[in-house]
Amino acid sequence: MKRALTFAAIGEVGTGLTLLVVPSLVGRWLFGEDLTGVALPIARVAGIALIGLGVACWPGTPLLGMLIYSAAVTLYLAYVALAGGMTGILLWPAVAIHLILTALLVQASCGCAKGKDR
Template sequence: MRWVLVLAAVLEAATGLALLLVPSLVGRLLLGTELAGVAVTVARVAGIALIALGVACWPGPPRIGMLAYSAAVTLYLAYVGLADGPTGILLWPAVVLHVILTALLTRASTSDKEKKP
């Protein structure tokens, strides 16, 4: 049954990659309409989350999936804020929160490696 988890991880990550790269096409294929405006930004964040879910479900420590999500969403949200994209009052606090989470998850991952013989 492990192959089912691997298959699900690959399919979710592939869907996430498609949402990240061509969100309007995915919207058209899934919902019958193209995504526009802020929906594209939300779809890309969802794509990042699906890629991270695929990483978390892959054999190995699930913490790596959360680390991948947190690091990628930090970079993407910062890009959105710096590129004069749609921004709200919570955009930069969310970026700061994800920077902190990324640092904590990185520290936890490296401390686990140091503990192993």
């Protein structure tokens, strides 16, 4: 089981990195079409999620996987809002929620390191 989980984690991280860096290439390979417009930031958020999932599936690191996902999606969504000009009604609340989740996950990881598993 450990080998299968490790293999799956590597696959998810690889796919996530590809979606993050070259989302249109993934769209072309999977669907035969380039990703454009709003599909690009959605694909990148999916890539971030797959990276977090891959790290979480790596044996013994679920908290780290969620922390990586939450912190990365916070930064990316804030970047999209500030530099990309795409701002829907829930974009800034999503940034705020992920920022709070990131802070809670950092706090939980510090507690776990001190033997205070929550």
